[in-house]
Structures are given as structure tokens and as C-alpha cells.
Amino acid sequence: MNSSDLQLPTSHPPLARSLGFWEATAINITQIVGAGVFATIPLILGVLPAAYALLAWLVAGVLILADSMIWGELGAALPAAGGSYHYLLESYGRSRWGRLMSFLFVWQILISGPLEIGSGLVAAAQFSTAIDPDYEEFDKKQTQEIKVEIADGKEIGAAFGPSRLFGFALGVLILVLLYRRVTTLGQLSLVFLLGVLGTIVWVLIEGAIHFDPSLAFDTSLSDTERPAHFSLALGAGMAFAIYSYFGYYNICYLGGEVRNPARTIPRSILVSSLAVVVLFTLVHLAIVGVVPWREALPKPVSDNLTAEFMKRVEGQWAAVAVTVCLVGSCFASAFSGMLGYSRVPYAAAREGHFFNWFGSVHPRHQIPHRALLLIGVMVLFWSFFNLDTIITALIVTRILEQFVAQVFAVILLRNLQPNRPRPWRMWLYPLPCLIALFGWLFVYVTTGQLFILIGASTLAMGIVVFLIWTKRRGDWPFAVRRGDD
Numbered sequence: 001m002n003s004s005d006l007q008l009p010t011s012h013p014p015l016a017r018s019l020g021f022w023e024a025t026a027i028n029i030t031q032i033v034g035a036g037v038f039a040t041i042p043l044i045l046g047v048l049p050a051a052y053a054l055l056a057w058l059v060a061g062v063l064i065l066a067d068s069m070i071w072g073e074l075g076a077a078l079p080a081a082g083g084s085y086h087y088l089l090e091s092y093g094r095s096r097w098g099r100l101m102s103f104l105f106v107w108q109i110l111i112s113g114p115l116e117i118g119s120g121l122v123a124a125a126q127f128s129t130a131i132d133p134d135y136e137e138f139d140k141k142q143t144q145e146i147k148v149e150i151a152d153g154k155e156i157g158a159a160f161g162p163s164r165l166f167g168f169a170l171g172v173l174i175l176v177l178l179y180r181r182v183t184t185l186g187q188l189s190l191v192f193l194l195g196v197l198g199t200i201v202w203v204l205i206e207g208a209i210h211f212d213p214s215l216a217f218d219t220s221l222s223d224t225e226r227p228a229h230f231s232l233a234l235g236a237g238m239a240f241a242i243y244s245y246f247g248y249y250n251i252c253y254l255g256g257e258v259r260n261p262a263r264t265i266p267r268s269i270l271v272s273s274l275a276v277v278v279l280f281t282l283v284h285l286a287i288v289g290v291v292p293w294r295e296a297l298p299k300p301v302s303d304n305l306t307a308e309f310m311k312r313v314e315g316q317w318a319a320v321a322v323t324v325c326l327v328g329s330c331f332a333s334a335f336s337g338m339l340g341y342s343r344v345p346y347a348a349a350r351e352g353h354f355f356n357w358f359g360s361v362h363p364r365h366q367i368p369h370r371a372l373l374l375i376g377v378m379v380l381f382w383s384f385f386n387l388d389t390i391i392t393a394l395i396v397t398r399i400l401e402q403f404v405a406q407v408f409a410v411i412l413l414r415n416l417q418p419n420r421p422r423p424w425r426m427w428l429y430p431l432p433c434l435i436a437l438f439g440w441l442f443v444y445v446t447t448g449q450l451f452i453l454i455g456a457s458t459l460a461m462g463i464v465v466f467l468i469w470t471k472r473r474g475d476w477p478f479a480v481r482r483g484d485d
Contacts, residue, residue, distance in 0.1 A: 019258045024251040024268035026193035029275065031336035033196045033329055036244030037280045039123050042302035043391075044284075045293050048237035049225050051217045053293070056237030057284055061277035063238070063439035064245045067403060068273040069426035070410050070436055071249040072266030076424040077413065079261030081368070082347025083252035083340075084109075084402055089351065091409035091416075096476050099353070100466055101409075104401045106348045107462035112397050113341035114375060116246060117334045118171075118382030119391065124330035125167035125383075130307045130323045139163045145386075157386040167383045170327075174335050175376040178342070180365055192332035199325040200279055203306065206313045207286020216289035235446020236392070242443065243391045244280060247333070248273040253340035256347075262423030338375055346371035392447050396455035399444045401462070407437045 019027070044053045074087040085102050092098035129136040143161025227233035251258065251268050258264050287309045288296065295301060301308045306326060310318035346368030349359030362369040411433060413420065426432050444455065471478050 017257055017259050017261075019251070019254060019264070020260075021264050021268055024254075024258060024264050025271055027254070027336045027339065028248055028250045028268055028272035030192045030196050030332040031247030031250045031340065032245060032272065032276050033200065033333060036246070036333070037283050038304075038306045038326055038329070039126075040240040040244050040391075041284055041287060042296050042305050043240045044237045045288075045296055047240075048227065048233045050221055050293055051219050052233075053237060053288075054281065054284065055234060056241045057277070057281045059234065059439075060238040060241035060245060061281070063436060063443075064242065064248055065270075065273050065277065066432040066435035066439065068248055068269045069266075069432040070406055071252055072269045072424055073410055073422065073426045074406065074413070075249075075252040075255060075265035075269065076262045077420060077422050079255035079258060079265060080347065081254065081256035081343040081350075083249065083255060083344070084406060085344055085347045085351075086255075087409050087413075088405055091413045099470070099476060100463070101401075101405055102348070102351075103353060103466045103469075104459065104462045105405070106344060106354065107465065108397050108401045108458060109341060109344050110378070111458070112394050113337070113344070114378035114382050115394050116243075117337040117341065117375075117379045118385065119394075120330045120334040120337065121167035121171050121379070121383040122164075122385070124170055124327045124334075125163040127304050127307070127323050127326045127330065128166055129163050130304045131320055135162075147386075158384050159386060160384060164384050168380055170331055171334065171376070171380045171383055174331065174338055175372070175380075177335065178339055178372055178376075179367070179369060192328075192335060195325070196329050196332050199322065199329055200283060202322070202325070203309070204279075204282055204286050206310065206318075207283075207289055210313045211286065211289040213289065215292050216285050218293065232446050232448075235443050236448075238439075238443050239392050239395050239447055241280075242395055245273075245276060247337065248276065250336055250340040253343045256343070266424040334379070338372070338379060342368060342372035342375045344371075345374055392451050393454045396444060396447050396451045397458050399440050400455060400459055403440045404437065407433050407440070 041053075044056050048056050074091075075083070078086050078090055080086045084105050088105055089098040089102035092101045129139050139162045143159055143163070145157055145159045147157035248269055251265055255261055255265060287305060290312055291301075291305065291309050296305050296308075304323060304326070307319040307323050310322045345354050345358045346361075348354035349356055349371070358368070358371045358374060360370045361367065410426075411430065414422075414429075444452065447455075467477075470476065
């Protein structure tokens with residue numbers, strides 16, 4: 001990489017501000033729902049059994065509601081493409097520590113972002129096999145798997161077969177659909193939102209009609225079923241719930257394309273966060289109020305628990321119908337995720353912190369088309385991997401470089417730049433910061449030594465790469481000091 005690669009692009013048109021409140025909220029919620037809540041209920045029950053699993057949704061919900069206020073204040077004060085990239089760069093100092101913090105964010109998001117979106121395509125492939133028993137059998141016979149053990153009972157693997165090719169094809173279709181003006185993308189997000197909410201409403205109605213409180217609130221556990229360490233089990237369950245909640249901040253990555261961002265961004269984040277906490281808790285109750293939690297754990301039920309739920313209340317036709325809806329929900333989530341994360345390398349390139357080529361804006365569609373292609377290709381690559389254990393690694397990778405860093409970012413910005421306009425301020429400051437900091441660190445330390453090591457290693461590798469890169473360029477911390485920010 002040489003200095004010419006990193007010159008600021010000056011000839012590209014600006015991004016168009018075309019997204020209003022409803023489009024912003026739709027982009028957030030469609031990414032949040034996806035496969036998350038439907039795929040993680042069995043995973044949460046596996047670590048936090050019986051009715052105690054509800055605590056994972058509720059405690060994680062408190063965490064993201066506090067964190068959403070941090071996102072809201074930063075997003076209203078610094079509405080630009082790339083979201084966290086700009087928040088960290090500005091809060092920690094544009095010419096010194098902010099360069100390191102923003103680099104570390106881009107470093108991890110180029111891995112964790114495509115992993116998150118790719119997991120939706122994997123879930124769509126997994127759900128699709130429930131549509132037809134013959135197709136399920138054909139897929140099983142034709143699929144080849146490669147697994148590598150990374151710890152006792154934990155594996156990372158890849159699979160190649162008809163269903164995975166289906167998920168790959170969905171990713172290609174999403175990439176094609178995203179290659180158009182953001183106004184059209186906002187309208188597509190509204191359509192997807194209606195489909196996503198329709199699936200949830202159907203589950204909630206069926207759950208309410210057939211609800212059995214004795215199943216939903218069952219707390220009976222044998223000695224072998226009881227978690228040895230409740231705090232560790234709660235942390236593990238929260239990690240899966242947080243994975244399901246991911247996306248409540250997605251509009252921040254599109255801050256440069258939002259109308260009236262000072263008002264739109266915080267409102268859309270808070271509404272999205274509160275809505276999904278309530279909806280996901282109710283979805284969990286609806287499903288375990290019909291399917292006993294012990295019966296939700298073994299395969300193949302756990303692969304598509306929602307289809308099993310529908311089969312029991314309405315029959316096979318409902319299982320097929322809800323499976324189609326789930327695939328559509330995964331598609332909508334991946335659509336919103338790829339839309340948001342593509343703005344991160346674009347924003348870094350525009351600031352001179354990434355290859356200049358990715359700072360290009362399409363002259364007709366006015367979208368960062370090259371950055372979109374980069375994220376899209378990486379998503380397609382991860383769509384062949386089995387991401388069961390990667391979910392936790394994905395969350396741990398982000399906690400330090402993004403979520404904890406932003407807790408301190410909002411505090412630094414208030415103290416170091418007191419005169420900066422703040423169109424929206426979080427309520428009860430600094431309480432949300434304290435709740436978010438404690439919550440994120442609790443999840444981090446309860447994920448286990450393997451995942452803590454993964455998170456710390458990712459951080460250390462990012463710092464090493466940053467130092468090598470800045471040394472070659474002669475930038476801070478190797479440049480001659482010319483004064484503080």
C-alpha cells in the first residue's frame with residue numbers, strides 16, 4: 001500500500017440523503033429479525049434451560065436499550081456514512097488515538113460484519129430444507145462437510161451442497177438488488193419490514209391461541225439439567241440474545257444518507273430497540289408455550305423450531321409456509337446488513353484510512369458501489385461456513401473494539417468537545433453508559449477462555465497491523481509531533 005492508494009477522493013458525488021424515519025426503522029428492524037430470534041431460541045435453551053431462558057432476552061434487552069442511547073447521541077451529533085468509524089475517530093482525536101480506534105473498528109467489522117450477514121444466509125439454507133422432505137433427503141445426501149475441532153466440543157466447519165448453494169444464490173440476488181439508488185433501497189426495506197413483521201405476528205397469534213403457561217413458565221430442572229454456574233449460563237444465553245438483537249444501530253452506518261439525521265437517527269434506534277425486545281420475548285413465550293423446552297433441543301427440531309411449532313398448531317402446510325417466511329426474513333436481514341456495512345470501508349477510504357478505490361460513489365446510483373462489492377464478496381464466502389460457535393466469537397470480537405469503545409467515546413466527546421452541538425442527549429446520563437459498560441464486560445468475561453482469547457487476539461493483531469501500516473506511511477505515532485488535537 002502506498003500513499004497514492006490513500007489519497008482522499010475528491011471527484012465523487014456525495015451520498016444522497018433520502019432515508020426518513022420509517023425507512024430508517026425498517027432498515028434496523030429487518031436486519032435485527034432475520035434468522036436471529038427463530039434460530040437462537042434452541043441455543044439459549046441449551047445453555048439456560050426452562051423458563052430461565054427468558055432472563056437472557058430480558059437482561060440483554062436492558063443492555064441494548066442502554067446502548068441504543070449511546071448510539072442515538074453519537075449518531076445525532078456525528079451523522080455520517082460509516083457510523084462507529086466516525087464516532088471513534090472524532091471522540092478519541094482525529095490525528096492521534098482516534099486513528100487507532102477507528103482503524104481497529106474497520107479491522108474487526110470487515111470480519112464480523114460479513115460473518116453476521118453470512119450467518120443469515122446459512123440460516124436461510126438450513127431453514128429451506130424443511131420445505132419438502134424429498135429435498136431435505138436429497139440435500140443431506142449431496143452435502144459434503146469439513147470440520148476442524150478448535151476446542152473440546154467446539155468445531156468450525158464448512159458445508160457444500162444444494163441448500164448452501166441456495167443461500168449463496170440469495171446473497172448474489174441481494175448484491176444485485178443493492179446496486180441501485182438508496183431511495184429505492186429504503187422503499188424495498190419497508191416492503192421487507194411488512195413481511196418480517198407479518199411472520200412474527202403470525203407466530204404470536206398462533207402462540208396466543210394455543211398458549212400453555214405450564215410449558216412456557218416451567219422451572220423444573222433435574223440435577224443434570226441445572227447449570228453448574230448460573231452467571232456463566234446467563235452470559236452465554238445473553239450472547240445468543242444479543243446476536244439476535246444486532247442491527248438496532250444499522251441506520252448509523254448510513255448516517256450520510258438520512259434526512260434530518262439529528263431527529264431521525266435516535267428515534268429510529270430507540271423505537272427499533274424497544275420493539276424487538278418486546279417482540280422477541282413474546283416470540284420465545286409463544287413457541288415454548290406450545291413446544292416443551294426439552295423437545296426443542298434435539299435435532300432436527302432445533303434446526304427449524306418455528307416449523308415444528310407451526311406443524312403442531314396448524315399442520316404440515318403451516319410448517320412449509322412459515323419456512324418460506326423465515327427464508328424471506330433471513331433475506332431481508334442480509335439485505336439490510338449488507339446495505340449498512342458496505343458504508344464502513346467507503347467511509348474509511350474517504351478519510352484516507354483505507355484504499356482510495358473503495359471511496360468511489362456510483363455517478364448515477366449515488367451509492368458506494370465498490371465498497372458494497374467488497375462486503376458482498378466476503379459475505380458470499382462465509383455463506384458456506386457453519387457458524388454455530390462463530391456467533392459467540394463474532395460478538396466477543398466486537399465488544400472491546402466497538403461497544404465498549406463507544407461507551408468511552410460518548411463520555412470523551414462530552415468532556416473534550418463541550419461546545420459541539422448535540423441535537424439529542426441520552427436520558428439519565430451517565431447511567432446508560434454505566435449499564436452498557438457493565439453489561440458488555442459481563443458478556444465478554446462469561447463467554448469462556450477460548451472466546452476471550454479470540455477477542456483479545458483479534459484486538460492485538462489489529463494493533464500490530466495498525467503500527468506496521470502507520471510506520472510505513474510515517475503517520476502517528478511515528479510522525480513528528482505537531483501539536484495536540
